[in-house]
Amino acid sequence: xxxxxxxxxxxxxxxxxxxxxxxxxxxxxxxxxxxxxxxxxxxxxxxxxxxxxxxxxxxxxxxxxxxxxxxxxxxxxxxxxxxxxxxxxxxxxxxxxxxxxxxxxxxxxxxxxxxxxxxxxxxxxxxxxxxxxxxxxxxxxxxxxxxxxxxxxxxxxxxxxxxxxxxxxxxxxxxxxxxxxxxxxxxxxxxxxxxxxxxxxxxxxxxxxxxxxxxxxxxxxxxxxxxxxxxxxxxxxxxxxxxxxxxxxxxxxxxxxxxxxxxxxxxxxx
Ligand SMILES: [Zn+2]
Numbered sequence: 001x002x003x004x005x006x007x008x009x010x011x012x013x014x015x016x017x018x019x020x021x022x023x024x025x026x027x028x029x030x031x032x033x034x035x036x037x038x039x040x041x042x043x044x045x046x047x048x049x050x051x052x053x054x055x056x057x058x059x060x061x062x063x064x065x066x067x068x069x070x071x072x073x074x075x076x077x078x079x080x081x082x083x084x085x086x087x088x089x090x091x092x093x094x095x096x097x098x099x100x101x102x103x104x105x106x107x108x109x110x111x112x113x114x115x116x117x118x119x120x121x122x123x124x125x126x127x128x129x130x131x132x133x134x135x136x137x138x139x140x141x142x143x144x145x146x147x148x149x150x151x152x153x154x155x156x157x158x159x160x161x162x163x164x165x166x167x168x169x170x171x172x173x174x175x176x177x178x179x180x181x182x183x184x185x186x187x188x189x190x191x192x193x194x195x196x197x198x199x200x201x202x203x204x205x206x207x208x209x210x211x212x213x214x215x216x217x218x219x220x221x222x223x224x225x226x227x228x229x230x231x232x233x234x235x236x237x238x239x240x241x242x243x244x245x246x247x248x249x250x251x252x253x254x255x256x257x258x259x260x261x262x263x264x265x266x267x268x269x270x
Contacts, residue, residue, distance in 0.1 A: 001070050004164020004165065006207075010049065011048050011049040013076070015046075019044050023040075023058075023094055025040045026090070027090055028084035029084075031112075044059075045059050050124050051128075051130050051164040052068070052163070061117050065115045066111060069108070071110075074106050076103070085105075088106065089106050089109055089112050091104070128144075141162050152188050153256050153263075156196075157257070165200065167237065167259055172213075172234055172236065175235040175264060176199060177195055180270045181263050181268070213232065224243075247267050250265075252265050
């Protein structure tokens with residue numbers, strides 16, 4: 001599933017390509033036809049991400065809310081766009097402005113809907129602090145962790161605590177701070193909680209800039225290759241059974257709350 005940096009990257013791209021101009025919105029597949037009609041032909045005034053949620057705000061006050069889920073993706077192309085291919089839930093075509101006009105096709109999202117301002121507020125009100133947002137309130141998130149008996153590995157994935165962190169950043173940030181994913185939130189020290197938040201605030205913008213999750217410190221970025229040829233190295237994510245890049249212990253794997261979990265028992269003792 002895409003993590004928060006992917007959504008912030010999309011929000012930025014849509015800002016550059018569509019905000020400030022009239023957007024033609026349609027649903028070639030038909031499933032979003034009613035919603036598309038509500039915003040079609042309006043000026044897109046703001047594009048933002050909140051955790052793993054993308055919001056397009058139109059001049060009427062209505063917003064299109066997209067959650068990509070496991071399979072969703074946008075595909076941009078210059079104008080004129082060709083005929084829609086496959087199940088295109090939403091097609092956006094920008095006016096073009098001064099430069100080249102762009103269009104984008106959204107396929108396979110888990111959510112694509114029009115929200116009113118109170119509905120947007122309700123959505124963002126349910127979400128925790130997003131390390132990629134300047135208006136994030138880390139104190140609330142860190143207090144919830146401090147009071148919780150749940151494992152920190154589960155709390156970091158809980159979008160109502162911290163919004164935007166997914167499986168890769170969860171595994172890697174806990175490794176970087178030597179914290180076992182099984183440690184209770186309340187047992188993670190205040191310094192460690194602050195350091196984990198500060199690290200996410202530093203790491204995740206790199207993902208927005210590059211589109212890749214760079215999580216390995218430069219001095220450790222050698223040795224065994226990454227789990228996939230087009231991805232940067234990780235310390236533990238998808239490295240179960242391999243030797244830890246730091247201590248040589250075998251990287252462990254388990255399932256926590258339905259999601260794969262990776263950690264080094266040597267560097268992250270219970
Ligand atoms: Zn280790």
